[in-house]
Amino acid sequence: xxxxxxxxxxxxxxxxxxxxxxxxxxxxxxxxxxxxxxxxxxxxxxxxxxxxxxxxxxxxxxxxxxxxxxxxxxxxxxxxxxxxxxxxxxxxxxxxxxxxxxxxxxxxxxxxxxxxxxxxxxxxxxxxxxxxxxxxxxxxxxxxxxxxxxxxxxxxxxxxxxxxxxxxxxxxxxxxxxxxxxxxxxxxxxxxxxxxxxxxxxxxxxxxxxxxxxxxxxxxxxxxxxxxxxxxxxxxxxxxxxxxxxxxxxxxxxxxxxxxxxxxxxxxxxxxxxxxxxxxxxxxxxxxxxxxxxxxxxxxxxxxxxxxxxxxxxxxxxxxxxxxxxxxxxxxxxxxxxxxxxxxxxxxxxxxxxxxxxxxxxxxxxxxxxxxxxxxxxxxxxxxxxxxxxxxxxxxxxxxxxxxxxxxxxxxxxxxxxxxxxxxxxxxxxxxxxxxxxxxxxxxxxxxxxxxxxxxxxxxxxxxxxxxxxxxxxxxxxxxxxxxxxxxxxxxxxxxxxx
Amino acid sequence: xxxxxxxxxxxxxxxxxxxxxxxxxxxxxxxxxxxxxxxxxxxxxxxxxxxxxxxxxxxxxxxxxxxxxxxxxxxxxxxxxxxxxxxxxxxxxxxxxxxxxxxxxxxxxxxxxxxxxxxxxxxxxxxxxxxxxxxxxxxxxxxxxxxxxxxxxxxxxxxxxxxxxxxxxxxxxxxxxxxxxxxxxxxxxxxxxxxxxxxxxxxxxxxxxxxxxxxxxxxxxxxxxxxxxxxxxxxxxxxxxxxxxxxxxxxx
Numbered sequence: 192x193x194x195x196x197x198x199x200x201x202x203x204x205x206x207x208x209x210x211x212x213x214x215x216x217x218x219x220x221x222x223x224x225x226x227x228x229x230x231x232x233x234x235x236x237x238x239x240x241x242x243x244x245x246x247x248x249x250x251x252x253x254x255x256x257x258x259x260x261x262x263x264x265x266x267x268x269x270x271x272x273x274x275x276x277x278x279x280x281x282x283x284x285x286x287x288x289x290x291x292x293x294x295x296x297x298x299x300x301x302x303x304x305x306x307x308x309x310x311x312x313x314x315x316x317x318x319x320x321x322x323x324x325x326x327x328x329x330x331x332x333x334x335x336x337x338x339x340x341x342x343x344x345x346x347x348x349x350x351x352x353x354x355x356x357x358x359x360x361x362x363x364x365x366x367x368x369x370x371x372x373x374x375x376x377x378x379x380x381x382x383x384x385x386x387x388x389x390x391x392x393x394x395x396x397x398x399x400x401x402x403x404x405x406x407x408x409x410x411x412x413x414x415x416x417x418x419x420x421x422x423x424x425x426x427x428x429x430x431x432x433x434x435x436x437x438x439x440x441x442x443x444x445x446x447x448x449x450x451x452x453x454x455x456x457x458x459x460x461x462x463x464x465x466x467x468x469x470x471x472x473x474x475x476x477x478x479x480x481x482x483x484x485x486x487x488x489x490x491x492x493x494x495x496x497x498x499x500x501x502x503x504x505x506x507x508x509x510x511x512x513x514x515x516x517x518x519x520x521x522x523x524x525x526x527x528x529x530x531x532x533x534x535x536x537x538x539x540x541x542x543x544x545x546x547x548x549x550x551x552x553x554x555x556x557x558x559x560x561x562x563x564x565x566x567x568x569x570x571x572x573x574x575x576x577x578x579x580x581x582x583x584x585x586x587x588x589x590x591x592x593x594x595x596x597x598x599x600x601x602x603x604x605x606x607x608x609x610x611x612x613x614x615x616x617x618x619x620x621x622x623x624x625x626x627x628x629x630x631x632x633x634x635x636x637x638x639x640x641x642x643x644x645x646x647x648x649x650x651x652x653x654x655x656x657x658x659x660x661x662x663x664x665x666x667x668x669x670x671x672x673x674x675x676x677x678x679x680x681x682x683x684x685x686x687x688x689x690x
Numbered sequence: 691x692x693x694x695x696x697x698x699x700x701x702x703x704x705x706x707x708x709x710x711x712x713x714x715x716x717x718x719x720x721x722x723x724x725x726x727x728x729x730x731x732x733x734x735x736x737x738x739x740x741x742x743x744x745x746x747x748x749x750x751x752x753x754x755x756x757x758x759x760x761x762x763x764x765x766x767x768x769x770x771x772x773x774x775x776x777x778x779x780x781x782x783x784x785x786x787x788x789x790x791x792x793x794x795x796x797x798x799x800x801x802x803x804x805x806x807x808x809x810x811x812x813x814x815x816x817x818x819x820x821x822x823x824x825x826x827x828x829x830x831x832x833x834x835x836x837x838x839x840x841x842x843x844x845x846x847x848x849x850x851x852x853x854x855x856x857x858x859x860x861x862x863x864x865x866x867x868x869x870x871x872x873x874x875x876x877x878x879x880x881x882x883x884x885x886x887x888x889x890x891x892x893x894x895x896x897x898x899x900x901x902x903x904x905x906x907x908x909x910x911x912x913x914x915x916x917x918x919x920x921x922x923x924x925x926x927x928x929x930x931x932x933x934x935x936x937x938x939x940x941x942x
Contacts, residue, residue, distance in 0.1 A: 387756055391891075
């Protein structure tokens with residue numbers, strides 16, 4: 192076999208990953224994903240190895256619950272047949288490889304810069320002089336928004352081509368948030384430095400990214416995580432989901448000018464994140480998840496508190512939702528606004544909520560379970576319209592579902608404190624992969640070590656990486672005044688994308 | 691209509707009546723206190739992911755600290771984080787907490803420009819710029835204006851355009867790709883204007899300090915009026931910092 196099948200959070204020796212020439216690699220990858228909606232690429236990246244570039248591709252199979260890993264070796268000066276011409280979901284990965292190393296992909300429709308990283312192959316172009324795609328016409332006009340936006344949010348540039356009020360095309364250019372985080376993972380050698388970096392990938396998905404980092408690192412070190420360590424991670428992931436989904440419901444209400452919903456959902460987020468602070472000392476859970484240990488024990492007293500927090504939260508949350516979904520003025524803004532079809536989300540390879548909104552079942556909690564999710568036997572919430580309404584409904588229902596999971600977990604607090612292993616040593620010449628379902632969707636972290644066991648490559652993929660394109664497709668033919676609500680209903684990460 | 695009133699009634703009173711005296715629940719890592727107990731200072735300093743711990747005497751620089759609490763966890767007899775959230779300062783050196791000094795961090799009124807209190811004492815409009823911020827400080831700045839913290843009751847608001855603003859609030863370590871937009875936005879704010887740095891990343895670069903993708907030149911050459919530490923800064927730290935900077939404090 193020319194590929195290796197591994198499980199989520201498994202470490203293998205790099206030598207075990209079959210390496211073929213690019214032609215065979217391409218045939219294999221295309222055969223795996225085309226016409227197979229149960230398989231999708233979770234990560235595809237390159238790294239410099241002596242004179243050549245090694246490409247590693249990881250394809251997750253949701254039916255068999257495995258990840259197929261395969262590799263090939265190419266040169267920076269190569270001009271290769273693109274995977275994109277057969278499967279559009281690779282377009283972003285190939286753009287990233289092109290931007291980082293200069294490899295050219297034939298048949299790729301648009302090798303547009305991804306994020307203008309500091310170590311890009313072509314330093315002659317900068318983000319400031321990026322030529323946006325335009326249409327020559329006297330009837331059409333362009334609207335440029337950003338990088339600095341009107342609200343308190345992260346920077347990114349949106350360029351609309353409009354026909355009157357109607358959006359014909361939206362181009363999104365990101366990269367303003369690029370902090371060089373993947374390189375810093377290699378440069379900073381202390382575990383706590385790397386854990387701090389993982390928390391800063393996306394400050395709204397602290398638990399998601401730091402759990403992915405912890406899993407990758409523990410796997411590389413052969414550390415067997417215990418039930419109590421995994422318990423707090425599963426619990427914190429679900430709490431993070433509740434907090435952010437509730438905040439997003441507030442943001443969506445703000446954008447349809449529904450004050451009551453905005454204020455109520457906004458204030459309902461507070462008891463959840465305040466509980467995170469009661470538990471771990473930080474409202475956004477920074478410092479809560481660390482590889483190899485559990486810095487903040489979840490005590491029975493905290494369980495009583497959390498039960499109380501949820502019991503008070505739930506009736507107010509449900510009452511507000513009931514009202515919101517009865518309001519004709521709200522529903523008329525939600526329904527049939529910002530639609531992305533099943534065919535589109537499948538072809539561009541969206542993940543998480545942005546896939547489930549259109550009937551595509553992508554949820555790592557059920558397809559590649561980790562932590563306590565195996566015991567919770569998670570059943571993903573799937574919607575079919577792919578519009579704002581579907582995205583808002585998913586949020587509402589996932590909050591209720593997460594509360595159920597948390598209550599189940601609270602009845603099963605594991606006993607005992609695991610001895611804390613802080614002297615973790617990574618295995619040399621190994622590859623590890625971790626998939627975590629954050630509130631936005633699938634987070635993928637991959638790590639490779641060299642002969643001495645030092646990190647040689649660290650690759651992060653935030654769910655936003657693919658999902659930004661779904662936003663661009665969603666707003667087509669909508670009125671430009673519906674852009675904010677479309678944007679908020681996705682709520683994608685800029686920093687997680689730009690790294 | 692009735693159901694709206696019912697919802698309103700069910701919310702009860704949400705706002706914090708006095709944001710200067712509110713007590714935070716559970717644990718919180720605010721202003722640290724360093725005792726004079728004997729400890730291996732080198733080992734403590736070595737723990738820190740961002741080099742915030744200085745030696746002779748042992749000190750913690752809140753402008754660099756990520757408030758992870760690792761030092762307090764390993765050396766509880768030496769370092770403790772209190773729940774004191776009033777840690778904003780207008781002098782960078784005041785963010786350095788030294789061994790044996792258990793005193794609040796305060797704004798130095800003599801260093802506040804006269805026009806700040808004259809012009810912005812009753813109303814302050816700010817433009818926020820995220821320059822590599824990870825969206826945690828951005829969330830907390832938004833939270834400072836929700837119904838609980840309700841910063842706009844003091845006349846402090848965030849506005850959409852720099853032309854409407856009295857100053858800027860920067861979050862994030864300032865990436866190379868944001869350096870120019872930041873400068874353009876700052877230049878667009880009419881004088882007199884204030885510059886506020888919110889969060890550890892903005893104040894020192896945090897964990898990103900030294901990254902080649904970061905450009906700190908704007909921060910280095912610009913006069914900073916307020917430093918609000920935190921990772922992210924707590925809404926109460928933000929509100930109290932801005933109030934102390936712009937208002938004359940009532941001495942009790």
